[in-house]
Amino acid sequence: MATGSGTAKAIYYALGRWPALPRYAESGTLPIDNNPVENAIRPIAIGKKNWLFAGSERAGKRAAAIQSLLATAKHNDLEPLGWLIETLEKLPTCPNSQIDSLLPFMSFARS
Numbered sequence: 744m745a746t747g748s749g750t751a752k753a754i755y756y757a758l759g760r761w762p763a764l765p766r767y768a769e770s771g772t773l774p775i776d777n778n779p780v781e782n783a784i785r786p787i788a789i790g791k792k793n794w795l796f797a798g799s800e801r802a803g804k805r806a807a808a809i810q811s812l813l814a815t816a817k818h819n820d821l822e823p824l825g826w827l828i829e830t831l832e833k834l835p836t837c838p839n840s841q842i843d844s845l846l847p848f849m850s851f852a853r854s
Contacts, residue, residue, distance in 0.1 A: 783814070816847035 797803040
């Protein structure tokens with residue numbers, strides 16, 4: 744087998760990650776790849792050129808916070824737009840001491 748062949752590269756790759764390989768094979772619960780994470784961040788990566796024009800650094804930080812909240816709602820099996828509408832309706836009457844109850848992961852815990 745030639746050193747630069749595809750098979751040799753695959754073997755060297757596996758040997759370089761040997762400590763993790765048996766753990767993966769024995770576990771049965773560990774994911775083989777990080778595709779779910781890559782799929783989750785893809786919209787952010789695709790949109791980042793558009794977000795350069797948020798208006799100001801402050802506006803960019805607000806947009807990032809909103810996107811984080813919507814992603815958290817989606818991650819907690821909530822429909823993001825529905826969660827956002829419901830939250831914005833509750834926000835004016837929500838006491839400051841209970842503002843955390845409006846967060847997406849808290850909404851999920853109450854469901």
